[in-house]
Amino acid sequence: xxxxxxxxxxxxxxxxxxxxxxxxxxxxxxxxxxxxxxxxxxxxxxxxxxxxxxxxxxxxxxxxxxxxxxxxxxxxxxxxxxxxxxxxxxxxxxxxxxxxxxxxxxxxxxxxxxxxxxxxxxxxxxxxxxxxxxxxx
Amino acid sequence: xxxxxxxxxxxxxxxxxxxxxxxxxxxxxxxxxxxxxxxxxxxxxxxxxxxxxxxxxxxxxxxxxxxxxxxxxxxxxxxxxxxxxxxxxxxxxxxxxxxxxxxxxxxxxxxxxxxxxxxxxxxxxxxxxxxxxxxxxxxxxxxxxxxxxxxxxxxxxxxxxxxxxxxxxxxxxxxxxxxxxxxxxxxxxxxxxxxxxxxxxxxxxxxxxxxxxxxxxxxxxxxxxxxxxxxxxxxxxxxxxxxxxxxxxxxxxxxxxxxxx
Numbered sequence: 001x002x003x004x005x006x007x008x009x010x011x012x013x014x015x016x017x018x019x020x021x022x023x024x025x026x027x028x029x030x031x032x033x034x035x036x037x038x039x040x041x042x043x044x045x046x047x048x049x050x051x052x053x054x055x056x057x058x059x060x061x062x063x064x065x066x067x068x069x070x071x072x073x074x075x076x077x078x079x080x081x082x083x084x085x086x087x088x089x090x091x092x093x094x095x096x097x098x099x100x101x102x103x104x105x106x107x108x109x110x111x112x113x114x115x116x117x118x119x120x121x122x123x124x125x126x127x128x129x130x131x132x133x134x135x136x137x
Numbered sequence: 138x139x140x141x142x143x144x145x146x147x148x149x150x151x152x153x154x155x156x157x158x159x160x161x162x163x164x165x166x167x168x169x170x171x172x173x174x175x176x177x178x179x180x181x182x183x184x185x186x187x188x189x190x191x192x193x194x195x196x197x198x199x200x201x202x203x204x205x206x207x208x209x210x211x212x213x214x215x216x217x218x219x220x221x222x223x224x225x226x227x228x229x230x231x232x233x234x235x236x237x238x239x240x241x242x243x244x245x246x247x248x249x250x251x252x253x254x255x256x257x258x259x260x261x262x263x264x265x266x267x268x269x270x271x272x273x274x275x276x277x278x279x280x281x282x283x284x285x286x287x288x289x290x291x292x293x294x295x296x297x298x299x300x301x302x303x304x305x306x307x308x309x310x311x312x313x314x315x316x317x318x319x320x321x322x323x324x325x326x327x328x329x330x331x332x333x334x335x336x337x338x339x340x341x342x343x344x345x346x347x348x349x350x351x352x353x354x355x356x357x358x359x360x361x362x363x364x365x366x367x368x369x370x371x372x373x374x375x376x377x378x379x380x381x382x383x384x385x386x387x388x389x390x391x392x393x394x395x396x397x398x
Contacts, residue, residue: 009231009234009235009238010231012234013230013231013234016234017230020375020379023379024379024382027379027383028383029297029379029382029383030297030382031293031297031378031379031382031383032378032379033376033379033380033383034375034376034379035230035375036230036233036234036352036371036375037371037372037373037375037376039230039234040233040234040237040240040368040371040372041237041242041245043234043235043237043238044237044238044240044242045242047238047239048242061238064235064238065235065238066235067231067232067234067235068232068235068236068238070232071232071233071235071236071360071364071367072169072187072190072360072364073162073165073166073169073190073223074223074224074228074229074232075187075191075224075229075356075357075360075361076165076168076169076187076190076191076193076194076224076360077161077165077194077220077221077223077224077228078194078224078225078229078353078356078357079191079192079194079195079198079224079324079353079357080165080168080194080195080197080198080201080210080211080212080220080224081198081209081210081211081212081220081221081224081225082195082198082210082317082320082321082353083198083202083208083209083210083317084195084196084198084199084202084210084317084321085198085199085202085203085210086202086208086313086314086317087314087317087318087320087321088199089314090310090311090313090314090315090317090318091311091314092274093270093271093274093285093311093315094288094311094312094314094315094317094318095314095315095318096270096273097266097267097270097271097285097288097289097311097312097315097318098288098289098314098315098316098317098318098319098322099318099319099322100266100267100269100270100289101262101263101266101267101289101290101315101319102318102319102322102323102326102349102354103322103326104262104263104266105259105262105263105348105349105350106326106327106330106334106345106348106349107334108255108258108259108262108348109334109335109336109341109344109345109348110334110335110341112251112254112255112258112344112347112348113251113335113340113341113344115250115251115254
């Protein structure tokens with residue numbers, strides 16, 4: 001049943017967020033440290049463990065896949081509910097600080113990517129083709 | 138004789154305002170459809186439909202902010218308040234976690250070290266850029282400079298750092314604006330720079346997430362580039378804000394104070 005898939009997903013997120021809060025508490029801050037990341041690991045581990053016994057049936061999978069498939073529209077709604085006006089009227093200091101940090105960090109991606117390249121010899125396996133090719137297929 | 142406009146709103150209002158999430162799904166679906174059409178017809182598929190949709194979303198958020206004076210973009214218009222639910226942290230986090238379904242664990246493990254390096258480097262660079270810009274604009278005290286640095290990290294790290302250090306409300310507002318600029322630029326620039334910085338595989342997506350860190354920016358930017366990269370970028374980005382709130386009022390403040398005296 002689709003609800004099983006959604007329930008596994010929801011359970012993973014709740015546990016991950018709780019763990020993230022606890023991690024924040026342990027560090028002495030009122031913030032969630034890695035909750036979503038822990039939830040992702042949980043989802044992978046739980047679905048992997050279940051499918052060892054018997055493969056997840058299509059209906060159960062659809063309860064997870066729907067939320068994954070709706071990701072881009074969610075990101076559009078996220079964009080539409082940002083405080084863009086405050087960003088654009090924050091003045092030159094805010095603009096320079098935000099833009100400078102964004103561009104500097106983007107330029108660092110290739111540099112960090114070269115670090116420890118040796119431990120990822122089979123990178124080609126995971127290479128993702130250009131999105132446009134997928135769209136047309 | 139009743140006012141026809143009032144009659145109309147009496148009919149429409151309970152539906153659109155009473156079913157906010159449903160209205161939002163319909164509106165976002167229409168934005169997606171229009172954007173995918175524009176991608177095919179106006180750009181011959183060269184600009185990703187998702188990238189156009191996210192840009193349209195940001196433009197609508199600006200228009201909503203102008204119209205209402207609120208902080209939630211389009212979601213501050215009452216009939217469209219569901220946009221804030223659909224794009225809020227609850228559904229966003231659920232959708233991000235769902236994208237990890239079917240991902241192989243060893244990809245995370247192999248890039249773990251580079252991911253951790255990118256987190257530390259991303260925070261360091263953001264604090265330094267923010268503080269340097271603050272210095273250039275005449276701020277000389279370590280509290281203000283660290284708060285601005287936190288804002289250059291994310292729009293949450295800035296105010297959290299500012300509150301912990303006792304920064305002025307003017308500086309805190311500036312740090313939030315800097316963080317919002319970063320989120321907006323991250324959503325719009327990422328699809329444009331992705332080919333140049335090699336952002337086309339899980340490894341570089343994890344590094345990207347750690348370096349940029351702003352959850353909404355990374356979430357939107359990767360969605361506009363290639364949604365299959367989302368779980369990898371989100372995995373590292375999810376540690377960024379927490380880590381930033383941790384080092385902002387402590388390590389970053391001590392380092393900046395030791396530099397400016």
